[in-house]
Amino acid sequence: MTEAILRQIIDYAHRANPYPLYAELRKTPVYHDADGPFVISRYYDIQSLLHDPRISSDARNLRAPAGGGPLAAEADEETALPPSFLRLDPPEHDRLRRMTNRPFGPPHTPRRVHEMHGELKDIVSGLIDGIDSPDRIDLVDQFSYPFPVTVICRLLGVPREDEARFHSWADIIAASLDPDPGADADERAKVSHNARTELGMYLAGLIEERRKKPGDDMLSQLSTAGGPDGVMTTMEVLSTAALLLIAGHETTVNLITNGMLTLLRNPDVLERLRKDPNLAVPIVEELLRFEPPVQLVPQRTTVADIEVRGVTIPKGASLWLVLAAGNRDPDRFEDPDRFNPDRGDIQHLGFGSGIHSCFGAPLARLEAQLALSELARRLENPRLLEDPPPYRQNAVLRGPRHLPIACDGIRP
């Protein structure tokens, strides 16, 4: 029975509602079979492993690549780019993350995200203004996809006219993170490799331009700004930029889409948000618990034998931390399957925790808060046209591919 659970979670048939499977998984807190990864699904276990210095993010510490097949631990990027800080341990991780943070957040740039508020709002307004047939809106294509993409491109300093090329590369690369390689793994790997190479070449060109003529975008700052850690090498800027770009593309989209879907399923909350935009703050936090855009972290490995709930996980093993299952652990959250923005105690795992906790969290929060409060305010009598909506293939970065909705009109 348990053997089947992991396969079922990966299986697209369960994409729309994996939560009953996660509940089943939690019954075996350290789940493991034959060649597969050790799967951790309880809140407190995940929380403590995310802070455990015996857990590595560096793929080089894997004993051996797991045995392939649909449950292969790594759909690892075979790529010309060196690993980004997401896939590194300290001290390299710390140095790169620190340097990336300089132009993005406190202490050196404390107001960067805050100061994007006006610009973000304009983008949101523009996208909602552009909805011309309220009787059938695809929220993903018309809103929740273009919004964060525009934002991340502006933040990095990617010209608007190149956004479309970015979409396709980012799509392919994000798809490669899906643990289920599907029918033709070789073909997929090739396509993904090509996308990475093209993205890398494109970014290299941009960095070259920015070095000559820096702007106030992050790409300029990453490739020119110095600090106690010096300046990033070109390769480091490339893999960092690629990381921010992919993360900026593929997560906030799902947060916003899952958010609107959840609100439409909970019309009383939607109505409250319409009247009080400040409610967006607790709503987004509860969404990060209830429908986290990153469902699981499949990229950890052990550098020592460690014991979790009496089970010894050997050195070099692959670990999956199922954040979305931990977020609904009844040992941690009361009535966890209920969407309840009035919950006071909400230390969710939606952004992970520890040294790899989501770098873009402040931006993602602001984007989702603005997006949901504006959608609630401006869409008149919105309703779902399809429930559940069609989902994307990806089990890790989970979210609807389309979200068809209708409304009676757009308020000014």
Add this chain to the structure above:
Amino acid sequence: MSADGSLDRLKREGRIVVVGASLAGLRAAETLREEGFAGSLTMIGDEPYEPYDRPPLSKQVLLGRATADRTGLPRHRAIDAQWRLGVPATGLDMAARRVRLADGDEVEYDRLLIATGVRARPWPQEDEAELDGVFVLRTRDDADALERSLAQGPRRVLVIGAGFTGSEIASACRERGIAVTVAERADAPLVGALGGVVGEVAAELHRKHGVDLRCGVMVTRLEGDSAGHVRAAHFSDGNTIQADVVVVSLGAQRNTEWLAGSGLGAGPRGIACDAGCRAFDIRGIVTDDIYVAGDVARSPHPLFGYQFLSLEHWGNAVAQAETAAHNMLSDSADRRPHIWVPAFWSSQFGVNIKSVGVPSMGTEILIAQGSRSEHRFTGVYGYQGRVIGAVTFDQTKWLQFYQQLIETTAPFPPAFPTVDRRPEGQQPMPADFPDPSVPTHGPTVTLSGYAPDDRRLTFTPARH
């Protein structure tokens, strides 16, 4: 509920008095209301201000980034209290259940919470302490006065004492471009709290940021000019330095004098209480109506050999206040112990320092992650073969793991490898706490014996 309904009555119409209107007092008051206390609540504070936050005073306020009047503590809920601010409590009549105030008033209580905290230890020579330009830093007014003086661009500041507060003051001065000398009696900054191995890193930070750090010396005399303004300080090594601002940062004294003669087990080391925050009287018998919380409390901690711990920690004040308030309104079976694991943080010279457990009990230290030379590392303290404390310099996010090791009395040295373990982290070394017979102002945790009314016991960091 108690069988005779007295708790019900207390909750409905009782009188609770909180002496000490700072962090612990406020959080206790909020918890009392949260748990359904509907009676009368009186908050007594010696300062004229409503509760404010102290950590920013030695950081943002000294940097001129925030003003001292803007550090008011956020309120979690309305507490509907009678405030008696600017009026110190002067005495306690345990039999009559009354608190005497400086203005001659008396306030009756059914339950009393004492959260009077600590104050800065002043410069021992009174005439020198009164010179213009000599400061301590504990209160809002202190911070305000010191900041104004720094804003005038003194030529040199002397900080006496390189504990956490002293080091933060020195750091703020350097950030403002002010020349600063730090005089420390021990061999390095922070040694009392973190030991010599970590103290060495702290000394490097001072020097790297241009502090004139003098260790192993005492200031023997402060000298004023004819106008009564401080102008120089004389050191025990025969040196003299010119300074127009002197900050005395020699630790804190517990505010217990007002309880002298009351019969409560209160003294220079604080007020002894049980793990449920109930105060002891001088006979070592626990009271049932007097509770203690925050810096002034001293309570036994099961995890640390039932030693009585006094903790000048922000988080301890909050947790202990909540526990005290809960227990005040509870039957014995529903009471909770205060078993908070000590933790504190400091920010100086651009480095975030955090610690858990009781490092000063440690005899050995292992650099488990990172490197001291990079000023980013995690140090783990060992005591009799178990992990007893941990400190991080700019590695806060690992600390939770080491806290778990402390809580589960994990063996020391830890037997496993970690990410970012360096060659210097392969073997533990002596943690190098100073000889306890040499007084330093450093420790933020003081450990003493087992009997709450035994004042002969002194602070002794564990050594072989």
